[in-house]
Amino acid sequence: MNPTDQLVATPAPASLAAWERCRRSVGGGVSSGQRATAAPHPLFVDRAAGALVWDLDGREHVDYVGAWGPMVLGHSHPVVLEAVAAVLPRLQMPGMGHRGEYEAAEAVLAAVPGAERLLWSNSGTEAVQVALRLARAFTGRNKVVKFVGAYHGWHDSVYASVTRHEPGERATAQTRGQNPHALEDLVVLPFNDVERVRAVLAEAAERDIAAVIVDPVLSSGGLVAPDPEFLRALREGCDGRGTLLVLDEVITGFRVARGGAAERWGVTPDLWTCGKAIAGGFAHSAVLGRADVIDQVSDGVTHSGTYNGNPVALAAVEATMRVLAEPGTYERLEETSEQVLAGIRRAAAATGADLRPYRVGSILSLGLTDRPALARLQSLLLEEGVLLLPTGKMFVSTAHDRAAVQRTETAFARALGRW
Template sequence: MTDQHDSYAESRAAYAAACRLLPGGVNSPVRAFGGVDLGPVFIESAKGARVFDVDGREYIDYVGSWGPMILGHAHPEVVAAIHAAADKGTSFGAPTQAETALAERIVGAMASIEKVRLVSSGTEAVMSAVRLARAFTGREMIVKMAGCYHGHSDSFLVAAGSGVAEQGTASCPGVPRALAQLTVVAPYNDAAAVRAAFERHKNRIAAVLVEPVAANMGVVPPAAGYLETLRRLCDENGTLLIFDEVISGFRVAFGGAQERYGVRADLTCLGKIIGGGLPLAAFGGRAAIMEHLAPTGKVYQAGTLSGNPIATAAAIATLDLLARPGCYERLESLGAALESGLARAAARAGVPLTINRVGSILSGFFCDRPVRDFADVQATDIARFKRFFAEMLERGVYLAPSAYEAMFVSLAHTDADIGRTVEAAQASLKAVARAIRL
C-alpha cells in the first residue's frame, strides 16, 4: 500500500489475502484504489454519514456506496423493512405485491414512465433498454456520449473512433469489433455531433443513450438546451431517447433529471437509490414500447432475482422516506454549502479548482477553466487530485478513489459534517499547494 503507514495495517493484510483469491483483490475495479496510487481501505461497517474501516478509523463518507445511500447508511426504517421482509423469505422467483407497490411509486415519480420492469443492476437495465429500443425501431445502431458510463455490457465498452461522432472501437478486450461498430460515440454536451451522426447514419439509429447529468466522468451538467435538442433530434428521426438515470434518478430530484430539466425520455434506466442499498434496478417508459417485452411481446428479458422481496422492501422504504417534504431542499442546501466551502478553501490555498454540482452530487476538478465534456475532464490535473485524495483520507474524509467520480451528499450529513469536511479540504489543499511549489 503505497504511502500508507501502519495505521492501515489491517487493510494491507486484508488486501493481500483478497489478492490471493480475487482478480486484483476486488470485485469491482475502482475499489482497488489504482486511480490514486494507494491500496484500498477495507470497510467494516457504516452508520449514517460515517464509514469505519478494519483498522478502526472513522471517515465522513462521500462515496455512499457510489450513490445509493442518499438516506445515509443503515437507516433504521430501511433496516427494519429489510428484516421484516427477510423473515418472510429471501427469494421466491414468483410475483409479489411488493413488486407492484414499488412499480406504482416509480411510475408516480417519473412522468415519462407508464410501465416498468424490475431487474438487478444498472448494467442489466441499460442493456435491456437498448435491446428493447432496437426491437421497437427495427434498427441496430445506438449513439452514446464519450465519458458516460452505462455498465459493462459489450455495446457500451466502446471508445470514440477517429473522428467526432464516428462509429466506435472496442475499449475492452473481449468486445467484438462488429458489435462496437454499431455504437456511435459523440462528445457529451455536443448536440451538433449527434446531429451529424443522424446525417451520416440516416434511418439506422435505434436510440440515443445519455446520462442527462453526466456523473461517471465526474459531475458534468447538461449545457443549456442540450437535452431539449437531443429530444427534438430523436423525434425528427424516429429514434428513441434513453436516459440513463441510474445515478441521477431520485438523486437530483425525486423525479430525477427529467423533473429537474423538464425533458422526457422514451425509456429511462434506474438503479442505485431505488434499491435502497440492495441490488435492484429498473427500466421503464411508454406502455407502447414496454409491451414489446416478453411475455406480452417478443423481446426476451428475464431474471431469477428480479424484484427480489428483500430488495423491493428496501426500495419502498427508501422512496417513501424521500417522498417526505423537505428532503430535496435539504440535500440542495447541504450540496451548496459543500460547494461554496470547497471553493473558499481552494481560493485560500491558491489552488485552481473548478466545481461542478447538480443538487447533492458534485465534483472538484483541478483546473482553472470550465469542465463541459470528457476531453475537459481528461485535461485536468490528476496528480493533484491523487495528492488531495490521500490528504483527505488521512484527515478522515472518504472520497471516491478516482478523479472521474462524484461526491455524494446524503440526508445523514449534518452542517457540522460539511464544516469538518471543508476544514479538512483547506488543510489538504494547502498540502497540494506546497507540493506544487516543490
C-alpha cells in the same frame, strides 16, 4: 498497483493488510475493478452509518463515496432497514409473483412523471441491456447513439469511448477481451454538441438509429451539466424520426430531483434506466418507460433474471421511495450539497490551492484531471477522515449533517495545506 510496492506510509495499515490478503482469494483484491484505483490503496471498512464509515483500523471518516452512488439516504437508513427486516422472515426469494413487485413499481412510477410501466433488474448494466433491446425491437433498427465520456455499464455493446476516444463517430473499445464486433452498431458523438446531434438525428431513419442513450450529467466523463438546448435537441431529434430517447438515470435518478434528470431539466424520454439510488443501497435496477415500448416483453422481447424483483430489494425500493417523497427532501439535499461545496471552496481559497470544485445537484466534482495530484489529495483526505471517489467525485446524502459538512471543510483545509 501491488500492495507490497506501497511507497507512501498509509494512514490505513489494516486496510492495506486486508487488501494483500484479499488479493490471494479475490481477483485484483476488489469486487469491482475501479475500486482498485483508490489512493493510496483500497480502503477496507468495517461499519457504516448515515454519513460515516469506519475502516478496519477503527478510524471514522465522513463518506462521500456513498457506495458509488446508491446511498442517497446515507448508510443503513432506518426506514429502509426496517422494511427489509420486515420482509426477510416472511418471504426471501420466491421466484414467483408477490405484492412487493407492484407496490414498489407504483412507488417508483409515482416519483417519475411520464413513466407508465417498468421492468425490474439487478444492476444498471442489466437495465441498459434491456432498454437497448426494447428500443431495437420497437424500431426495427440497430444503431445506438452514445456520447464520448459516457459510461453505461460494462457490457461489450456499450462499453466504449469512455476514458478514450479516437476521432470520428466510431466507438473505441475500453477493455482487452471486448468483442470488437459488438461495437459496430454504436455511433459516438460529443456531449452537449447541439449541432452534431441535430445533424445526425435528421438522418436517423437512413442511418438505422434505434436509440440515443444519454447520461444527462456525463457522470463518468468528468461530470458535466447538460445544456438544456442539448436535451431539447435530443428529444426533438428523436421525435417523428422513429428513434427512441433513453435517459440513463442510473446516477441521476432519485438524486438530482425526485423524478431525476427528466424532472430537473424537463425532458421526457421514451425509456429511463435507473439503478443505484433506486434501492437505497440494495442491489436493484429498473427500466421505466412508455407502456407500448415496455409491453413488448409480452410480445417476443426477452427480459429475464432469477433475482429480478426479489422481495428484499423491492422492500428497500419501496421504503427508499417513501423517504424520498417526504416534503423538503431535495431542497435540503441541495442546500447541504451547496454547503459542502462552499466549504471546500473556502478551504481552497484559504490555502491558495488551485482547485475548482463544482456540483450538479448532490454530485460534486473536484474538477481535477491530473491523476497524480488527485491521488495525492485523496490520500491526504483519507488521513484527515474524508472519503471521496478516486475520480474526484463526491456523493452527498440526506444523512450529511452540519457536523459532517464542518468536518469536511476542516479536513480539506488541512489536506490542501499539505497538498
